[in-house]
Amino acid sequence: MTCRTLSRYKVRLIILKLLLRIIFLVIAVVSSATADDELGLSAGLSTSPIASSQPIAREQIVQRVAPLARAGEFPSAIEVDIDGVVINARVNYTLDASLHDALAAVYRRYRPDFGAFVAIDPESGAIRTLTSFIRGEEQLDNLSVRTAYPAASVFKIITATAAIDSGKATPTTVMPYNGKSTSLYKSQVLRHQDNKWTRYPELTEAFAKSINPVFARIGIYQVGAVSLRDYADRFGFDRALFSDFDLRPSEMGLALDDEWQIAEAASGYTKDILISPVHAAAMAAAIVNGGKLMAPHIVESMVDGANKPLYQSEIAELQQIMAPSTAMALKKLMMATVSQGSARRSFTNYKKDKSLREVSVGGKTGSLTGYSPRGRHDWFVGYGEAKDGRKIAYASLVINKEKWYVRSAMVARLFLQEYFAKPAEPLPAELAVVPIK
Secondary structure (H helix, E strand, C coil), X not given: CCHHHHHHHHHHHHHHHHHHHHHHHHHHHHHHHHHHHHHCCCCCCCCCCCCCCCCCCHXXXXXXXXXXXXXXXXXXXXXXXXXXXXXXEEEXXXXXXXXXXXXXXXHHXXXXXXXXXXXXXXXXXXXXXXXXXXXXXXXXXCHHHCCCEECHHHHHHHHHHHHHHCCCCCCCCECCECCCCCCCCHHHHCCCCCCCCCECCEHHHHHHCCCHHHHHHHHXXXXXXXXXXXXHHHCCCCCCCCCXXXXXXXXXXXXXXXXXXXHHHHHCCCCCCEECHHHHHHHHHHXXXXXXXXXXXXXXXXXXXXXXXXXXXXXXXXXXXXXXXXXXXXXXXXXXXXXXXXXXXXCCCHHHCHHHCCEEEEEEXXXXXXXXXXXXXXXXXXXXXXXXXXXXXXXXXXXXXXXXXXXXXXXXXXXXXXXXCCCCCCCCCXXXXXXXX
16 A cells, blocks of 8 residues: 555545544434423523533432432532442532521521521522421421422412413402401302492502402402413423422412312412422512523532532523513512511511611512421512612521411511621531521
């Protein structure tokens, strides 16, 4: 073989290798796109540009992190498998140690029977705290990630969203009712008749004061079963939230095949609708994020021993739940809860707090007896938004067996004071979130 022939042979071999590499690259890209479709990441979702090429897949993060998160453990390093080789990967969490410590101090001070608090960055879905408190000796997993709590009147957020977003109501829509605002009887809802004792609240007041008969009637006569279920689905009920840890879906629990079931669901006056604090916080985050529901996550990144990147979190928009104008209207309803509604006492003169002078606060209360754990469940789900652009969404849950020690809204107020008072701190090497005793 001559030198010229050998040279041509080498050139052809190089070209062949390049062609093979291009073919394999195309196959990898197509496979990645297909996997994204299966996970619901295509069609309008914003994801990390390096997601398809990083050594550790999100599924492996879920498998490794989920059991630890449920136990309230967030170790600084975990073992991961990369191409059949097990290595120790250093984990950088989204969690903020200072917020956890501040909440732990609040729970130790008031000592409710049970407490759970979740805070989420509305624009990224990054979870800033997963704090859980158990006063007694019950052996329970991290309360903040359990889907075992009645949503109660927190579900009124979905009813109000459906009514406003579909054009069936506005914040000034009037819906009359008779009887107690906290009760729910068929005579109040299905057989209502105006009389001299009838009250005529606007939707804003009904939301702020959590008036059950009003929301039951809105659910039946203005929203309807189809729309109510549609918006529950948009908010993430009965489906998994795309995340880096395993979270059991919140459950609608009602078929909505008769008017009374619609009334119970729309008002939240039922124990059949279950939700987790993580999901509740994500709902509030969507409202303060212009109606966009982001995927919650707790792992920011992972690196190997040489500080080489192994994984970078994805920022994923799950869905545009509502129009931005609807989100603005919901924020005003939630602000009314704080200024004149069911959370007014806990937030009296909150603007006098130095760290909250430039902060708008909104939320929704909810209260109902639950059984896992047993006790009166008290919710405050909402947001804080500062004039400088900083914002945070949260879900505060307090469960008391007999005596009331602290309201969930007060825990939220103390959290907001801490959040807007100082910058975040990195998480310590290892932090066990539950139980705080």
